[in-house]
Amino acid sequence: KNEVEQSPQNLTAQEGEFITINCSYSVGISALHWLQQHPGGGIVSLFMLSSGKKKHGRLIATINIQEKHSSLHITASHPRDSAVYICAVCPGGTSYGKLTFGQGTILTVHP
Amino acid sequence: EAQVTQNPRYLITVTGKKLTVTCSQNMNHEYMSWYRQDPGLGLRQIYYSMNVEVTDKGDVPEGYKVSRKEKRNFPLILESPSPNQTSLYFCASSTGLGPYNEQFFGPGTRLTVL
Numbered sequence: 749k750n751e752v753e754q755s756p757q758n759l760t761a762q763e764g765e766f767i768t769i770n771c772s773y774s775v776g777i778s779a780l781h782w783l784q785q786h787p788g789g790g791i792v793s794l795f796m797l798s799s800g801k802k803k804h805g806r807l808i809a810t811i812n813i814q815e816k817h818s819s820l821h822i823t824a825s826h827p828r829d830s831a832v833y834i835c836a837v838c839p840g841g842t843s844y845g846k847l848t849f850g851q852g853t854i855l856t857v858h859p
Numbered sequence: 860e861a862q863v864t865q866n867p868r869y870l871i872t873v874t875g876k877k878l879t880v881t882c883s884q885n886m887n888h889e890y891m892s893w894y895r896q897d898p899g900l901g902l903r904q905i906y907y908s909m910n911v912e913v914t915d916k917g918d919v920p921e922g923y924k925v926s927r928k929e930k931r932n933f934p935l936i937l938e939s940p941s942p943n944q945t946s947l948y949f950c951a952s953s954t955g956l957g958p959y960n961e962q963f964f965g966p967g968t969r970l971t972v973l
Contacts, residue, residue: 849902
């Protein structure tokens with residue numbers, strides 16, 4: 749079993765729909781990242797969370813440390829949101845500098 | 860412009876021929892890291908560096924070497940490449956002594972080992 753599990757693996761939506769991508773992890777963590785990989789391959793950081801909730805534009809990320817779960821929400825989805833969304837966790841402790849990734853969620857938003 | 864650069868962007872080589880992929884950042888970041896991305900396996904960490912002269916293994920370090928002699932540069936060395944190292948490689952950096960801030964990724968290096 750992977751340390752970081754994302755669901756769903758593939759997600760298709762119509763423009764305007766509300767989207768949720770989930771990330772569950774099995775280890776204690778110090779922080780969690782949400783990344784976006786564009787169809788061209790480039791990766792950008794969306795959020796870094798250690799607790800609570802963050803919002804940037806139409807994107808919202810939440811984390812529940814006790815339940816070892818994070819969600820990424822996209823409101824009013826648009827075709828330009830089509831990308832792969834990747835969750836990554838920082839285990840902390842003796843693995844201070846490590847980063848472990850989920851498999852990614854492929855999102856396709858149709859006009 | 861703040862950025863992470865990688866060179867080369869594409870490389871086709873043969874088994875056993877030593878190669879180096881360079882990574883450079885102009886943001887004075889302490890933390891730098893290398894990842895490989897493979898279909899079905901996602902991103903996996905190869906090596907990371909907390910600061911100059913401080914490096915440590917990630918999850919898949921076998922067959923790779925790194926060095927951090929200067930803060931801005933973090934080259935990835937494949938002393939004897941093998942076909943199973945064919946992959947898409949990303950370098951990333953962030954401020955602070957660990958991956959606890961926004962990660963800035965390079966554009967990627969697509970390596971094919973024949």
